[in-house]
Every structure is written in structure tokens, then in C-alpha cells.
Amino acid sequence: MRFRRGFALASPERLHPHFTGDWEVLLTLRTTEFTERPHVGQLHDHTHRMGLLLAARTSTLTDHF
Numbered sequence: 001m002r003f004r005r006g007f008a009l010a011s012p013e014r015l016h017p018h019f020t021g022d023w024e025v026l027l028t029l030r031t032t033e034f035t036e037r038p039h040v041g042q043l044h045d046h047t048h049r050m051g052l053l054l055a056a057r058t059s060t061l062t063d064h065f
Contacts, residue, residue, distance in 0.1 A: 012053040022059035027052070 012028040019025055030051040038044055 012051040015053045019053070019055040022057055023055045024058050025053060025055045027054040 012030065016025060016028075028051070031049055033047045033049050035045050035047055036042070
């Protein structure tokens with residue numbers, strides 16, 4: 001069983017389509033929405049949700065991530 005390493009700035013729902021075929025989604029978690037204060041690149045209050053998607057490759061025929 002191989003694990004895909006890395007992260008992306010996307011919700012688990014948006015990441016899920018990238019884990020098809022021989023990938024098994026093991027866990028999906030999300031926070032509740034929270035408000036972040038203004039900062040460089042986002043000059044107004046804005047809301048976020050953080051998430052985690054954990055998936056494992058079930059095929060033993062491939063040897064790459």
C-alpha cells in the first residue's frame with residue numbers, strides 16, 4: 001500500500017476526483033468555517049475551512065507516487 005504525499009490548497013471535495021482508480025480514500029476531515037483577518041493578498045476579512053484527505057494506493061503494480 002502506497003501513500004500519496006503532499007498537500008494542496010483545496011477542499012477534500014475538490015481533491016477527491018484526483019484519487020480514482022487504484023486509490024482508496026481512507027479519511028476525509030473538515031473544520032468548521034472560521035474568519036481570517038485581512039493580510040497581504042487578501043485585504044478584507046474572509047472565511048476558510050481547512051480539510052484533510054488521506055488516500056492509499058491499493059495496486060502493487062505501480063512503484064511511484
